[in-house]
Amino acid sequence: MLSEFSLIERFFARRASAPLSNGAARAPRAALGIGDDCALIVPPPGQQLAISTDMLVEGRHFFADVDPHALGHKALAVNLSDLAAMGAAPHAFTLALALPSADERWLAAFSDGLFALAERFGCELIGGDTTSGPLNICITVFGDVPPNAALRRDAARPGDDIWVSGTLGDARAGLGLLRDEWHVADEALAARCKRALERPEPRVGLGLALRGVAHAALDISDGLAGDLMHILKRSNARAIVDADAVPISDALASLPEGVRRSCALAGGDDYELCFTAPAETRGTVEGLAERENVRVTRIGTIEAIGSVAHAPSIAWRDRNGAPLSLTLQGFDHFHAD
């Protein structure tokens, strides 16, 4: 295969320092980028640095035959989504890549997908590592957030509304289509589900807009039911959620009731935001979302843990407020652990 240095140089280093696609001069955050032992970045005074790392593995997070352009997009998107969930502004990332071989067409498409998204958010590649090995993509992403402005998982408060962005379940529905678990007659709707799986849109703008408004937030990577529990456990609270209020797409609505509900409530890989905000900010939240051109939907309420429930938990309700007993465990987004 190509040596590490020629790989980095050809597909990544030159592009990292190229002018932005909109013709604007690049104002790099990195005092020193690719090619030394370390990258050097200059944190803006008074800001905290938000850091997240995600590792994507063939067979676990994507199929071997995935479009490499989509894979480049998704590898960075899942990381940007973590910044969005924190209310942090992206500025840089590192890329470590293990490749079974140096397939130049594959690398060209992968790096195109990666940089298209990176440039859209002004996120600069500042360093990395390449090696031979089973395909593995590990990105670490860096963003800025003012002190005390981060949207933390432990910040939900009794009385908060629970919101989600976009629609949920399309990515899991797309996975099911690829695995022949179910079928959608309308090809456009099927394509929408597959696109949700392969090209998630990180809600960076919404995350930034929610600073100072939302209390807790996270991104839905493993399914609403499981991810909301992370907020509840860390905030020591419970949630009442109207399962019928959880927003779904027309594509998902065309699937059978059971599939639809499982995908929407427990399907992973959507990378929409789930956040809590005080009831008095409803109008503000709706206004911010409209400005960011992102749909947001109120699906429930945070409550204190009282005499009924002694532990963090989700009480599911239908649209009439009647309790729903749901079995959502094991409906994982890709392979079960």
Added chain:
Amino acid sequence: MLSEFSLIERFFARRASAPLSNGAARAPRAALGIGDDCALIVPPPGQQLAISTDMLVEGRHFFADVDPHALGHKALAVNLSDLAAMGAAPHAFTLALALPSADERWLAAFSDGLFALAERFGCELIGGDTTSGPLNICITVFGDVPPNAALRRDAARPGDDIWVSGTLGDARAGLGLLRDEWHVADEALAARCKRALERPEPRVGLGLALRGVAHAALDISDGLAGDLMHILKRSNARAIVDADAVPISDALASLPEGVRRSCALAGGDDYELCFTAPAETRGTVEGLAERENVRVTRIGTIEAIGSVAHAPSIAWRDRNGAPLSLTLQGFDHFHAD
């Protein structure tokens, strides 16, 4: 296998927030550590943040049967070595880990080896990711360095001495022993070589001491010949190196001449520092190294690119100053690319 959350909790998260082994209270750099979408760190005012990422893959960087305690050590050591080569002070790291299965004994030993080194350098685990997949370890490390104090690869100047720390070639000799490429009769010497391969010591103290004294520096991961060329290319300079001055251990000295020389000059995985410094700082460099209890050896000189050599290059000499023609290409540290 154990779920991602129970894995992180059991082997990593609790240890990350445990008191230091010397009983000292932990003064965490992370405003928010493991368990949210991102870690949050507070960069010290006026410092630059040095960032490096390395991915270690089974078969490429270590054997499947490697001692997991040693692997935990090495995975962090190679990253700390990048900080050392930059003159940066370590303070935090993230760990992304793909595991074929959750072998609890393996994980206990791996995390013990990792944290033993991390605690020695006050380097805090602030976040990570675990997934199932072929064994892959990706660590991203963070350090501080004052502006303009970093030891960059492009800073070598004509007239600089070229120095290396420790002895070179033991790690490659150890790899050869494991692969039965050669043999060392003395078991203690053989053990020393294997230890050099499996438990490299990052030269963090020396790197910090060299701030403001050395010009260029890097760590020798791919072999002196190849790595020194990185300094020469980025500094647009050439080097005269006395091959016989390159320091080797007694263990390496017991191997045949050809093996000895190839290991010392082109063997990778030593993680010693190679640095350049003005001739007038010789006494200072020796004093700093003595204080840090690290051997340093002068092996050559940086020269301007003149009429003889039009491109960055290394001119090898023997102890009498006679030119040596060496064929070192392809003597890689592990598998050839």
